[in-house]
Every structure is written in C-alpha cells, then in structure tokens.
Amino acid sequence: MKEVPGGVTAAKGFRAAGMHCGIRKNTEKKDLALIFSDVPCSAAAVYTTNLVKASPLYVTMRHLENGALRAVIANSGNANACAPGGEDAALRACAAAAAALGIAKEDVAVASTGVIGVPLPVGAIEDAAKPLAAKLSESGSDDAAEAIMTTDLTKKSIAVSFSLGGKTVTLGGIAKGSGMIHPNMGTMLSFLTTDARISADMLQAALRESARVTYNRISVDGDTSTNDMNLIMASGLAGNAEITEPGADYGVFLAALNRVNGFLAREMARDGEGATKLITCRVTGAGDTLAAERLAKSVIASSLVKTAMFGADANWGRVLCAMGYSGAAFDPAGVSISFASDSGEVQVCQNGMGLAFDEVKAKEILTKSEVTIICSLGQGGGEAEAFGCDLSYDYVKINGDYRT
Amino acid sequence: MKEVPGGVTAAKGFRAAGMHCGIRKNTEKKDLALIFSDVPCSAAAVYTTNLVKASPLYVTMRHLENGALRAVIANSGNANACAPGGEDAALRACAAAAAALGIAKEDVAVASTGVIGVPLPVGAIEDAAKPLAAKLSESGSDDAAEAIMTTDLTKKSIAVSFSLGGKTVTLGGIAKGSGMIHPNMGTMLSFLTTDARISADMLQAALRESARVTYNRISVDGDTSTNDMNLIMASGLAGNAEITEPGADYGVFLAALNRVNGFLAREMARDGEGATKLITCRVTGAGDTLAAERLAKSVIASSLVKTAMFGADANWGRVLCAMGYSGAAFDPAGVSISFASDSGEVQVCQNGMGLAFDEVKAKEILTKSEVTIICSLGQGGGEAEAFGCDLSYDYVKINGDYRT
Numbered sequence: 001m002k003e004v005p006g007g008v009t010a011a012k013g014f015r016a017a018g019m020h021c022g023i024r025k026n027t028e029k030k031d032l033a034l035i036f037s038d039v040p041c042s043a044a045a046v047y048t049t050n051l052v053k054a055s056p057l058y059v060t061m062r063h064l065e066n067g068a069l070r071a072v073i074a075n076s077g078n079a080n081a082c083a084p085g086g087e088d089a090a091l092r093a094c095a096a097a098a099a100a101l102g103i104a105k106e107d108v109a110v111a112s113t114g115v116i117g118v119p120l121p122v123g124a125i126e127d128a129a130k131p132l133a134a135k136l137s138e139s140g141s142d143d144a145a146e147a148i149m150t151t152d153l154t155k156k157s158i159a160v161s162f163s164l165g166g167k168t169v170t171l172g173g174i175a176k177g178s179g180m181i182h183p184n185m186g187t188m189l190s191f192l193t194t195d196a197r198i199s200a201d202m203l204q205a206a207l208r209e210s211a212r213v214t215y216n217r218i219s220v221d222g223d224t225s226t227n228d229m230n231l232i233m234a235s236g237l238a239g240n241a242e243i244t245e246p247g248a249d250y251g252v253f254l255a256a257l258n259r260v261n262g263f264l265a266r267e268m269a270r271d272g273e274g275a276t277k278l279i280t281c282r283v284t285g286a287g288d289t290l291a292a293e294r295l296a297k298s299v300i301a302s303s304l305v306k307t308a309m310f311g312a313d314a315n316w317g318r319v320l321c322a323m324g325y326s327g328a329a330f331d332p333a334g335v336s337i338s339f340a341s342d343s344g345e346v347q348v349c350q351n352g353m354g355l356a357f358d359e360v361k362a363k364e365i366l367t368k369s370e371v372t373i374i375c376s377l378g379q380g381g382g383e384a385e386a387f388g389c390d391l392s393y394d395y396v397k398i399n400g401d402y403r404t
Numbered sequence: 405m406k407e408v409p410g411g412v413t414a415a416k417g418f419r420a421a422g423m424h425c426g427i428r429k430n431t432e433k434k435d436l437a438l439i440f441s442d443v444p445c446s447a448a449a450v451y452t453t454n455l456v457k458a459s460p461l462y463v464t465m466r467h468l469e470n471g472a473l474r475a476v477i478a479n480s481g482n483a484n485a486c487a488p489g490g491e492d493a494a495l496r497a498c499a500a501a502a503a504a505l506g507i508a509k510e511d512v513a514v515a516s517t518g519v520i521g522v523p524l525p526v527g528a529i530e531d532a533a534k535p536l537a538a539k540l541s542e543s544g545s546d547d548a549a550e551a552i553m554t555t556d557l558t559k560k561s562i563a564v565s566f567s568l569g570g571k572t573v574t575l576g577g578i579a580k581g582s583g584m585i586h587p588n589m590g591t592m593l594s595f596l597t598t599d600a601r602i603s604a605d606m607l608q609a610a611l612r613e614s615a616r617v618t619y620n621r622i623s624v625d626g627d628t629s630t631n632d633m634n635l636i637m638a639s640g641l642a643g644n645a646e647i648t649e650p651g652a653d654y655g656v657f658l659a660a661l662n663r664v665n666g667f668l669a670r671e672m673a674r675d676g677e678g679a680t681k682l683i684t685c686r687v688t689g690a691g692d693t694l695a696a697e698r699l700a701k702s703v704i705a706s707s708l709v710k711t712a713m714f715g716a717d718a719n720w721g722r723v724l725c726a727m728g729y730s731g732a733a734f735d736p737a738g739v740s741i742s743f744a745s746d747s748g749e750v751q752v753c754q755n756g757m758g759l760a761f762d763e764v765k766a767k768e769i770l771t772k773s774e775v776t777i778i779c780s781l782g783q784g785g786g787e788a789e790a791f792g793c794d795l796s797y798d799y800v801k802i803n804g805d806y807r808t
Contacts, residue, residue, distance in 0.1 A: 052728030052736045052756075082724055082736070084757050116721025117758030226725050303707070304803055311804030317520025320486055321630050324456030332456045332486070352456075353488050354521030393797050399708055400715030 001162040001256055007141030010159030010172035012195035013038045013235035016140035018147030021128035023114075023121055024077035030147035032125060034132050035072040035191055036101055041233035043069035044204035045109070046211045048228035054079050055086030056110040057229060059094060063106050067200025069233050070107040072191055073097040073125070076148050076176070080112040080120040081226045089122040096126040100133035111189050111229050113150055113176060145174035148189050151398055152176050156267040162256050164249055167240040169196045171256045173232075177268035188215060190230040190264055196253055197236035198243040205246075206254050207232055214261035217293065217386040218269045219301040230261070269387040270370075274395030279309050279388045280372040286382030291328040293384040298326030299373060300388035310390035312366035314339055314359070316348040319373055336376045341368035405566040405660060411545030414563030414576035416599035417442045417639035420544035422551030425532035427518075427525055428481035434551035436529060438536050439476040439595055440505060445637035447473035448608035449513070450615045452632035458483050459490030460514040461633060463498060467510050471604025473637050474511040476595055477501040477529070480552050480580070484516040484524040485630045493526040500530040504537035515593050515633050517554055517580060549578035552593050555802055556580050560671040566660050568653055571644040573600045575660045577636075581672035592619060594634040594668055600657055601640035602647040609650075610658050611636055618665035621697065621790040622673045623705040634665070673791040674774075678799030683713050683792045684776040690786035695732040697788040702730030703777060704792035714794035716770035718743055718763065720752040723777055740780045745772035 009016050014037055021032040045064055047057050063069065073093050080086050090110045098105035112120065135143075145155040159172025177188030198206070211230055236242070243249045270278040281299040286292035299305055302322035308315040316337045324332065337349035343365045348357050365371070413420050418441055425436040449468055451461050467473065477497050484490050494514045502509035516524065539547075549559040563576025581592030602610075615634055640646070647653045674682040685703040690696035703709055706726035712719040720741045728736065741753035747769045752761050769775070 050725060050728040051734070052724050079721070082721055082753070082756055082758060116719075116725065117753065119758075226721075226728060303799075307800050307803035310800065313804065315520075317483070317486060317630075320456050321454060321520065324454040324630060330455070349486070349521065352486055354486060354523075391800060393800050395707075396711050396714060396795060396797050396800060399711035400717065 001160050001259060004159050004161045004170060006159050007157035007172050008035055008144060008174045008191055008193050009138050009141045011170040011193045011235060012237035014193045015136040015138055016144040017132050017135035017137065018140065018143030019128060019132050019135060022124040023075055030143060031075055031077045032128055032132060033074045033144035033147035034097060034136060035144060035193065036136050037070045037233055037235050039235050039237065041069055041235050042067055042198060042200040042203050043231065043233045044200060044207045045229055045231040046207055048225055050226050052082065052226045054081035054112060054227040056080055056090040056112045057227065058087060059090040060109040060111065060229065063094065063109055068107065069109050070103050071097055071101055072109045072111065072231060074111040074148050074189060075125060076113050076150050078112060078114040078118055078120045079116045079227050081116045083117050083119040085119055089120040092122045093125045096129035100129040109231055111227070113148060113189055113227050116226060141174060148174070148176040150176065151273050152271055154267065154271050156264050158260055158263045160256055160259055162252060164196060164238070164240040164252055167238050169238040169240060170194065171196065171260055173260050173264060175264040175268065188228050188268055190215070190261070192232040192260060194232065194234045195236065195238040196234050196243065197238065197240050198234050198253060202243050202245070202250060203232060203234055206250065206257050209254060210257040210261045214258060214265040217297065217384065218265045219297065219386070219388045266387050269389050272389035273398045274392040275389030276310060276392055277368070277390050278370045279390060280385055281375065282372055282385045283375045283377065284383045285377040285379055287329060287380040288382040289384060291330065292382035293386070294326045294328040295323050295330070295375065296384045296386035298322045299375065300386040303391055306388065306391035309366065309371060310392045312363050314348055314362035314366060319375065320349065320352070323375065330377050330379060334378045338374040339365050340372045340374060341365045341370060343368055405564050405663060408563045408565045408574060410563050411561035411576050412439055412548060412578045412595055412597050413542050413545040415574040415597045415639060416641035418597045419540040419542055420548040421536050421539035421541065422544065422547030423532060423536050423539060426528040427479055434547060435479055435481045436532055436536060437478045437548035437551035438501060438540060439548060439597065440540050441474045441637055441639050443639050443641065445473055445639050446471055446602060446604040446607050447635065447637045448604060448611045449633055449635040450611055452629055454630050456486065456630045458485035458516060458631040460484055460494040460516045461631065462491060463494040464513040464515065464633065467498065467513055472511065473513050474507050475501055475505055476513045476515065476635060478515040478552050478593060479529060480517050480554050482516060482518040482522055482524045483520045483631050485520045487521050487523040489523055493524040496526045497529045500533035504533040513635055515631070517552060517593055517631050520630060545578060552578070552580040554580065555677050556675055558671065558675050560668050562664055562667045564660055564663055566656060568600060568642070568644040568656055571642050573642040573644060574598065575600065575664055577664050577668060579668040579672065592632050592672055594619070594665070596636040596664060598636065598638045599640065599642040600638050600647065601642065601644050602638050602657060606647050606649065606654060607636060607638055610654065610661050613658060614661040614665045618662060618669040621701065621788065622669045623701065623790070623792045670791050673793050676793035677802045678796040679793030680714060680796055681772070681794050682774045683794060684789055685779065686776055686789045687779045687781065688787040689781040689783055691733060691784040692786040693788060695734065696786035697790070698730045698732040699727050699734070699779065700788045700790035702726045703779065704790040707795055710792065710795035713770065713775060714796045716767050718752055718761070718766035718770060723779065724753065724756070727779065734781050734783060738782045742778040743769050744776045744778060745769045745774060747772055
C-alpha cells in the first residue's frame, strides 16, 4: 500500500469542487463542497450516535437506503440542526445539486457543519449549485476539503493505492473535525471515495468496522456532535472482481480503509481546537480489546490529563486515575506507565506505584508535538490506541465565544 | 430548620483543629486537620467509585466496619495514593492521632488530598499529632476547613439546627473540593458531625441517599478522583429518641443532611478550579428522575457548554447536543430551553427549535455569577438539578502545571 496524491479525487471516476456561496460572512472562506462520481457508485455511511441529529443526516439516510449514490453536497458555517425547516432545506440542497449535475436527487447525500439552531440559508446553496458543478475537476479535492473546514486549522486529506486481485485500487478522502469531537463520531465530516468494486453491504460492513477503531477512538472535548458523518462512495472503475463477501480481498480493502480513516482521525485529534500536540494513549496487556479501548479513551478524554499534557507535566497520577474511572476492570497494582516521544521514553509508574524519574528528561519528552502515553497492564492480550490532544487556553478562547 | 454558626463543631460534643505540619512547603498553609468527638459516635461514610482508591480509604473502611468512630485526621498536599508504603503511612497517621487523643486507633478515620504518586511524609503527621490535639477547640472548625483546602479558594462550612422529637439537633460540616470533581464523588472531602442519636445503619443509609442527590450531581471537570470521602459522625448528645428505622424522624434528619450536603456540594461547584460562575441545570418533565439526572449531569459536564457559559454566550445548541448524547431517552422535538439568572429569564429554544431572542438580554443574564439552564421536556414527571461551573483560562492554567 502506498500513499498517492489527490485526496478525494485520487480514485478513478471522481471529481470535486469547493467555493464560497455566502453561508459564511467571510467571502474569503469557502463554505460549499461538492463531490461527484462520473458513474453510479455503491455507497455507505455511519452517523453520530447523538439522539439529536441534524436534518441532513435524516435526508442522507433515506437517500442511502438503496446503497447507491453519485454525489455529496456539504456546507460549513451552519449545522442545519434544531432549526425550523431543516429537512426541507436539506432536500432542497440535494435537489439543487442533482439538477446541476443531471442526476436524480435521491443519488445525492447532504451534510452540514457549523452553528446549531440557525435556519440554513439554503437559497445560497441553490444559487451556487450550477457554478459549483461547473468547477468540478479531478484536482478539486483541496478546494472541497477547504470548504468543509470550520475551526480546523489544517486541511485533512489522504489517498492510498494498493493491489486487489491484480488490479490497482485507489482509496482517498477528505475530512474536517476540530471541536465537539468525541468517540462515537465527534463533529466530523469525512468523505471517502474509491474505485474498488465492492457491494454496498460489504462497504457498509467495512465502514462500520473501520470507524470503530479510528474515529471512535479519538476525543477532543468529550462532546459528541449532532452532525457527524463518515461516508464512502465506490465507483468500481478499478475493475477488480467485486467484493461481495468477507475474505482476503475484503481484508485488504479494510486495511486500506483503516489506514485512510486512521490518518484522518489522527489529523482531527492533532488539529483539535486549541491543541498544541497530538496525544496517543497506547494500552497493552488489558483483559480484552474492549477493556483496552475503554481505558485508552478514558485517559485521552480526561481534562486533567489534557491540561497536564499542555503543561508538559508528567502527572501520571491523573492517567491512573482516569483508568480507574473508565469502567473497565483491571488490577491497579499491575499497571506500568511511561511517556514517550521522539525525545525518548521515561517510565514513571511500575506496579501501580510511582517511580523516581528524571523530571528534566520527562519535560523534554512531553514538550514535543507528538506524545504517547503507554499503559501496560500485564493482565491479558487486549490492546488499543486512542488519540486526542491537549487542553489549552486557546480551546477556552475558541469556544467561549464561538457563536457571536 | 435554621442555619447556625460553628461548622463541623456546631453539634454537641465535637472539637476540631488545623495546623501546618510540613507536608506542604508553604509554612503559611495549614495542611493537617483533626476532628474529635468527646464521646463514642456512630459513623458512616461513602467513597469514590474510582477503581483506583487511595490508601487512606482502605484504612478508613476497615476502621468503620463496626460503625463507630471518634476522630478524623486529614491532610492536604499529598493524596497518599499509588505510592509505596501508603497503607502503612495511613495506619501510622491513625495511630499517632489515637495516641495523642488517648483512644483506640481503630476509632480514627484518615483522609488525604493532594498530589498522587508521591509517598506521604507521615513523619510530619506523627510529629504534629500531639500539638494538633492540644489545639482542639469548639471554635476550631475554620482551622480544620482551611487545612484540607488544596486549589480551593474558599472555605466550605455550614451547620443547621432543627427539632427532632422535641429535642434540638445540630448537623454541620466542612468540605473541600475544587478539581477532579465529577458525579460519583469528585476529589472532595466532606466531614460532617451531628449530635443526633442515630444508628450506624440508618446513618449509612441516609448518607448514601443524600450523596446521590448532592455530591453526585456536581461536576467540575469530569474526573472522578481516587480520594473522595463523605464521612459523618453522630455523637447522640442531643438526646433525641435514637433513629433506628425509616420514618418521620429519619425523614427530618435526611432533609437536614440534604441541606448541608447540598450546600457544600454547590459551594464546591462554585469554587471549581478557575470557575467564574456557578451553573445549575434544571431538568423538568423528563420520563423519570434517573433520566432527568442523566440529562442535567450531561449538560453540566459538557466542555462546550462550560466554555459558552464562560463567554456568556447563549449557545443553547450545545445544551441540546449534550442532552442528546447523555444516554437518556427523550424526544428532542419536545424540548424547551431557557437561561435564567437574577437578571431575568430568556427562552431560546421551543419544541427543539431555536427561537429568535434578545441577544443583549441573554448576554446580561449569562454574565451573572449564578446562571441556571432550564430544560423542559414535557414528557413526564422526572426532574433533577445538577451543579457545575464554567471552563475558563484559569482552569487550564491551574492544571497545566499543578504538580511542579
């Protein structure tokens, strides 16, 4: 498997575009993205687990019932959630895109991200649909990635190519996500495309399996959004034998999906609101995978761990404390904890007890932009990694007055 | 029921003291507290639900097995958690207090709060036990309250008196708690005394019932500590007919306990690390009490709600979002949300949809030091209040470098 350029348009058959349509006041900021497939695609999506779901999610769910899509239209600047007329607005966005593309509106998925509770000015999307469709190109991935950004500081994009039954297959995607990020799909939008031939059922199975070990293992602030969506379209243009059941080909495809989703998820954590560093928690030796996952997520989500990481403070007691309230069963007396980065590794706790350690070295390790917290339990074969970021002054600044 | 002065020494038979013994470097800061009863007491306690528990909790649990205590020794500056020799140190603290007081060491409870993972310098406690016992007085409540403070900015103390079977009964207490505070007993210590006559069993039942609706409904930062303890001693000196079963007297006592614990819990939330305001979330019309509790707690604990409150931003979408991921069942389309303070009330959401509202008025309401978020569901009779605070720059500052 190797990385290739092109993001969401790297796979055969896909074009994309992004532009400013007027939902956001700043005319410099793109706020509308379109992704289009030249041919019919099998498609799948997973959504937020929040009981309060934004209107576009319900519309996309209906349009995906037959497992087929050809386009995605997505806006930033307004979540189209909890506002009057939301479902109608989402339908109108699909219809406008469909008319501009000459396809059925049921073949269009719709997504939104931004402020909750304000009616979506869908007229701006309707006016922009045609000019946006005219801009579609095989090099439009970056424009689309930019158009879905909110408080994101970086565009998130990746593509990989790999061999499947003798054919070269490409899988790529773009994503956004910076705040309201928590396991179980934080506010994130992630759109993937592939030219693999794969049935809608297997695509849905693979996406669900992949989301569990990627997006559902990151946390920025513990808030699970109303708008999350991870969607994939498969054009089949690579010409491989169609994947219709579990097996070797499915395994190869899933590995590629995990690579792409894993990368995008980590980029979201790294770009968490106000974040100065990417924090990985690696748990090994837990009773089982589920326990390892719960422990790793609990550490990553702890406000006290996150502020300690911001301050480059080797306060491992907070790590053990967060493990303790995770709900996972383990023996605290068997836990060892280390901090690692490209400056080295320092063990700070053994068998549940503090070790004397070199504070200067620990500070040096924790000052780096990527830090790993390693928790070894010695109780079984369960292991998992979760990803998050530190909690900084800027998180408070960004969120203290986001709406106004 | 009326408030009376005296805190933890207001009830008949109790004396208290606080001093600096040397666990903390700052010699101006008291770090050791002692509470003593002149007569044997029935006693009860509830503890953190964290799987990782500090050593003093295990020692206190054992000493409380017979439902009787006469003294509590508590230090700040060191949690005596996850450090070698912790249990031995906790036992030595009890033994030193017992020797100084001339009682059995099994009649002493011990508690600690502070940094995790550093061995407790128990020699300092042993050296201080006698001078501390010599300082015990009926006006020592404030000194004891001060000695258990860590990042707390205010002493937390209250006492009430009420009539029980014709006798005047007094119940009072002191508490600390500012960070690592979350439902299910955040890092908090809360010591209560009463002169009511009540059996250890009924005292334990009342304490458990009261903790559920007071301490377990506050959150500062979502981290549940290793050291929490809410402990009560009852001297029986008020001379009321002993409470040995549920009934009218038990109800009166429980109401007083809820008043005292409720006050101390709210004071902890108000004094949350970096907090500029006390936030109450009142949920009404939920399916049942448990659902109301889950919803209220989820709102109070949301980082995005907390930062919005810091910024006096009427971002009600985050409130509805936090309700949505609480795990409680409800119909989002039936939810109304208002913000209230002593500047008035403004409704911002009705039937799950945003309302046009006066932003200037909303800002004025949210700028106050006590703000209530009111969520009405119209689905049933379940209601609950939860208490928290805003998330400010100072929370990050305090926790970014707490240990060093």
